Amino acid sequence: MISQSNKKYALFYWLIWPFGAFLWSVKNMRSEIAMTILLLFCVFFGLTFVVPEDIEGAADSARYARELRNMHANPLSFEQFKNYLYSDETNKVDIYQPLVTWVISLFTGNPKWLFAFFALVFGYFYLKNIRMLIEEIQGKYHFFLILMLILFVLTNPIWNINGVRMWTAAQVFLYGLMIVYLKGNRNGFLWAFLSLFIHFSFAFPLSLLILYQFIPKNTWFLFLFFIGSFLITELNIEYIRGFSENLPDVFQSKANAYTNDQVLERFSDSSVTQYSWHVIFARRAQSYLMLFLLTFMFLQKEKLKNYNTLSLGFLNLALYFTSWANLAALLPSGGRFMLIANSLTLIAVILYFEKKDSLVKWEKLIQFSVPFILFIVVFKIREGADYFGFLTIIGNPVVALFVEDNVPFIDFVKSLL
Numbered sequence: 275m276i277s278q279s280n281k282k283y284a285l286f287y288w289l290i291w292p293f294g295a296f297l298w299s300v301k302n303m304r305s306e307i308a309m310t311i312l313l314l315f316c317v318f319f320g321l322t323f324v325v326p327e328d329i330e331g332a333a334d335s336a337r338y339a340r341e342l343r344n345m346h347a348n349p350l351s352f353e354q355f356k357n358y359l360y361s362d363e364t365n366k367v368d369i370y371q372p373l374v375t376w377v378i379s380l381f382t383g384n385p386k387w388l389f390a391f392f393a394l395v396f397g398y399f400y401l402k403n404i405r406m407l408i409e410e411i412q413g414k415y416h417f418f419l420i421l422m423l424i425l426f427v428l429t430n431p432i433w434n435i436n437g438v439r440m441w442t443a444a445q446v447f448l449y450g451l452m453i454v455y456l457k458g459n460r461n462g463f464l465w466a467f468l469s470l471f472i473h474f475s476f477a478f479p480l481s482l483l484i485l486y487q488f489i490p491k492n493t494w495f496l497f498l499f500f501i502g503s504f505l506i507t508e509l510n511i512e513y514i515r516g517f518s519e520n521l522p523d524v525f526q527s528k529a530n531a532y533t534n535d536q537v538l539e540r541f542s543d544s545s546v547t548q549y550s551w552h553v554i555f556a557r558r559a560q561s562y563l564m565l566f567l568l569t570f571m572f573l574q575k576e577k578l579k580n581y582n583t584l585s586l587g588f589l590n591l592a593l594y595f596t597s598w599a600n601l602a603a604l605l606p607s608g609g610r611f612m613l614i615a616n617s618l619t620l621i622a623v624i625l626y627f628e629k630k631d632s633l634v635k636w637e638k639l640i641q642f643s644v645p646f647i648l649f650i651v652v653f654k655i656r657e658g659a660d661y662f663g664f665l666t667i668i669g670n671p672v673v674a675l676f677v678e679d680n681v682p683f684i685d686f687v688k689s690l691l
Contacts, residue, residue, distance in 0.1 A: 281307045285314075292318040293667045309405060313397050319432050320393025321386050321674045322666040324682050334437045335661075339385035342375050346383030350376060370472040371439050386674070392435045392442070399445040400432065406452050407621060410584070411628045418640055419627050421647050426620040428654040430613055433661040440610055443472035447479060448617055455587050456621075479614060482598055486591070493575045493586070496593035500568065503600035556653035559646045564619050566643060568593060571622055578626070588622035659684035 284307050288295035296315040299308035325335045350358060355376050359369065378388050404427060411419070430448075434441035447469040453462030466483055469476040571578075571589045578586035596615035602608035664686065665679035 284308075284311055287311075288314050288318075289672075290670055291668075292670055303405075303408060309401055312401055313394070316393045316397025316400070316432050317390050318671055318674065319397075319662065319666060320390040320435060321671065322662065322669060322679065323386075323389040323393070323433075323435065324661050324663050324680050325385055325389070326660065326682070334439075335389070335435070338371065338375060338388065338438065341372075342379050342385055342388050343383045345376055345379035349380065367474040368439055368472060370442070389435060392438045393432060396435050396438065396442045396445060397432060399442070399449045400430070403445065403449055403452055403617075406456055407624060410456065410625060413628050416627075418644070419624065421644065421651075422620055422624050422627065424651055425647060426617065426624065428651060429617050429620065431654065431658055433658040436661055439473040440475070441613075443469040443476050444610075444613055444617075446472060447476055448614060451483070451591070451618070452621070455591060456584065475610075478602065479595070479598075479611060482595065486594055491587075491590050493572065493590055493593070496590055496597070497568075497572045500593045500597045500600075503597040504565070506601065506604070552653065556650055560616070560650050563643060563646055563650065564596065564616055567619055567623050568596065570639075571619075571626065574626065582625055585622050585625035588618055588625060592618035592622050656684065659687065 284295065284298070287298065288311050292315050295311050299311040299315070302308040323335070325339045326333050355372075358376075359372060374391055375388060378391065381387075407423075407426065415423075430441055430444055447466050450462040450464070450466030450469070453459045453465060455462075463483075466480060470480055568589070571585070572593070575586065575589070578589065592615060595618055596612070599609070599612040599615040602611050660682045663679040663681050663683050665674060665677060667683070669677065669679070
C-alpha cells in the first residue's frame with residue numbers, strides 16, 4: 275500500500291515534472307495513485323499537444339482548433355448550436371466533439387483547453403482498458419508478455435486525440451467489450467452503444483456486436499471466415515453506394531464522402547505512392563503479425579477450452595471482428611476498424627501468455643517475431659512524435675499555461691540527422 279504522504283508526493287511530482295511522474299507511474303501501474311497520475315499526465319499531454327496547423331488538411335486536430343477559435347470569435351446560442359448539429363451545411367453527424375468544442379468556446383478560444391479535455395476523456399477509457407487487462411495477469415511479467423502489453427498500449431495511444439472522434443469512440447467501444455467479455459457485466463453493451471454518439475461510423479461495429487450475440491461461437495467457423503476475408507480482393511462499391519442512398523440526407527452526404535470516385539482514386543494512389551518504405555513495412559509487419567498471432571492462438575483452441583476460457587472468448591471475438599475489418603479495409607478509411615480487431619487479438623494473446631509455461635513450446639518461433647514487434651513499437655512512437663514537443667517531456671502544467679511550443683519533437687530529431 276502507498277501511504278497518504280507518498281500519494282501527496284506523487285501528485286507534487288506530477289505538478290513539478292509530469293513526464294517523470296509518468297515514468298514512475300508506469301513502474302507502479304497496479305497502484306491507484308499511479309492510475310491517477312497517468313490520467314493527469316494524459317491531461318498534461320493534451321495541454322501541450324502539438325497541433326500541426328501550418329499544413330493544410332494535415333490533421334483533424336487543426337480543424338478542431340480552427341473550429342474552436344471560430345466559435346469563440348462568433349459565439350453561438352444554444353438554439354444556434356442545435357441547428358449546427360445534423361445540418362447539411364455543417365455536415366455534423368456526431369455529438370461529442372461539437373458539443374465539447376461549443377462549451378469550451380464559451381470560455382476560451384485557446385485550443386490547449388480543448389485538447390486537455392479531449393485527453394481527459396480519452397485517457398479515462400484508455401487507462402481503464404489497460405487496468406482491466408493488467409488485473410487479469412496473475413503470473414510474472416516475462417519479456418514477450420511485456421512486448422504484447424506495450425503493443426496493446428500503443429495500438430490506440432494518447433496522441434490519437436489528433437483524430438479525437440474516431441479514436442475516442444474506439445476506446446469507449448473497446449471498454450464496453452471488455453466489461454462484457456472480461457468482467458461478465460452486460461452493462462458494457464451500453465458503453466459500446468454510446469460510442470455511436472462520438473463517431474457515427476460506430477454503427478458498423480455496433481451492428482456487428484449485436485449480430486455476434488446470435489451466431490454460434492464456433493472457433494473453426496470463425497477462423498475460416500477470417501482466412502476467407504484475407505482472400506477477398508474486390509468489394510462491390512456500387513452496392514455500398516446504393517445502400518447509402520437509403521440513409522437520411524445528413525448521413526448520406528457523409529457516407530458518399532467516403533465512396534465517391536475521387537476519394538477512391540486518391541485512396542488507391544496514396545496507398546501506393548504516398549508513404550515511405552518504413553511506413554509500408556510497419557503496417558505490413560503489423561498485419562502479418564496479427565495473422566500469425568491469430569493462427570497461433572487458433573492452433574491452441576483445444577488447450578484454451580480447458581486452460582483459459584477468457585482467452586478463447588477473446589480469440590473468437592478477434593477472429594470475428596478482424597474478418598469484418600478486413601472487408602471494411604477495402605473501402606477508404608474502412609481500415610480504421612482494424613484497430614479494434616488488433617486490440618482484441620492482443621487481449622487474447624496476453625491472457626494466454628500471462629503464464630510463462632505457455633511460451634516454452636513456441637519459444638523459438640515467438641523469438642523470430644520479436645524484431646518485427648520492436649520495429650512496430652518504434653514506428654508507433656515515431657508517429658506520436660509528430661504530436662508532442664519538448665514541453666511535454668521537460669515542462670509542467672504551470673509552464674505550459676504560459677509557454678507556446680507547437681514544434682513536434684520529431685522535427686528536433688530530424689535536425690540532428
